[in-house]
Amino acid sequence: MFLINCPYCGERDQQEFKAGGEAHIERPKHPTELSDDEWAEYLFMRKNIKGVQFERWNHAHGCRKWFNMARDTSNDEIKAIYKMGEKPPTQ
């Protein structure tokens, strides 16, 4: 349980948010040309990182907007929060 600084609403309880899993998984540009292996990779395979992970969150019980987060999954420490469409922080 932790506090999340929504880029639109400010700091709120994590209870208001919904986690959306790994971020920056790009939707295939040419879905009809994808092999089964590529579909599996896109749909199911996840990095599931122990350490700093980029992920999507939704302020479900607030502004209902999506945003990205860099979070250390080994201790739940939030490293950075950035908006959809922005590049992940390099540090």
Next chain:
Amino acid sequence: MKNKYSIFSLFKNALSYHENWQRAWKDPAPKKEYDAVIVGGGGHGLATAYYLAKKHNMQNIAVVEKGWIGGGNTGRNTTIIRSNYLWDASAGLYDHALKIWEGLSQELNYNVMFSQRGVMNLAHNLQDVRDLKRRTHANRLNGIDAVYLNTEEVKKFCPIINTSQDIRYPVLGGTLQRRAGTARHDAVAWGYARGADEMGVDIIQNCEVKSIKRSGDTVEGIETTKGFIKTKKIGVVAAGHSSVVANMAGLKLPLESKPLQALVSEPVKPIIDTVVMSNAVHAYVSQSDKGELVIGAGTDDYISYSQKGSHQIVEGTLNAILELYPIFSRMRMLRQWGGIVDICPDASPILSKTSIKGLYFNCGWGTGGFKATPGSGDLFAHTIANDEPHKLNAAFNLNRFVSGDLVDEHGAAAVAH
């Protein structure tokens, strides 16, 4: 050779104040090379080693564990055992385990306190009723005992349940598997460890895997905190940390690791002599032999390896528990904890070969792996020894995420994930 545990050995050792019991397993340093190495010394890993030694004549093997054996999810679960799964593949897998549970204490000469007290799953809405009836029929077709109970029968089987139709989620019925029940989780790890050790398996604790060495598409060994161990076969049974080990080999798995919480109350006199689970309100409860109520909560929706869950998850579970069992309203909770569970998109496990020769994964058990411990070990041992899955775990291969032939037990498994 291990001395046999019996009433006589108990009496004999009582005379020397229980100070001269034989060691249950050794504490060896790793050898340079093994025929197979199991990564992860939980129940599933130790069972795998036990059956590799016992049924496949592979005694030159080791189990490496980064902490102490049984200190992960084996010691953190709510000890429920059942096999009333919907799909044929799952029914085969879990009932195989249940059949081994029934003779396990005798086989291991170790009391795992397996208690067939029954597991009841409640229905709270019309869809639940339809789903549970369907599952009852599916179970019976697969030779698994299951009965559907109406509200009065639920009340008769577990009188402390509030069956008033005026509550937010009234009890409309339920299913009962009488062969299901609970077991002592630590004893399962210790029993398998003792059995495996007796057959020559090295159980190496405080030994964390740091990397997996490959030559092309074949494994060569593992680098650990206790040095390099050469081996041709690696069976990874690392539960919540499966993805971490897979990443060492350059593999990606369809898993997400999340905290799952449980809690126990202060000990009280016997009040509930069965296991009651509810999918819709997400609450399940049983009573340990010490008298504590053992309560299972849900998973958080975010990935975390912190072994800490969110408070509102526990709160939601206790709300549901109190509505179903008003008699517990003044109980105090003693302890709460979290474990990291690795969840597959279809809520079914993976017991499989991989694209790398000699690397096998047993993972993805999600929120319900304890019940399968003996069966999982048996089938995974078969898969490692023969380099081919047993017919009971053939459906649980890694390739199902490519072929689309999923074993979709979400919701169908009678418990929320």
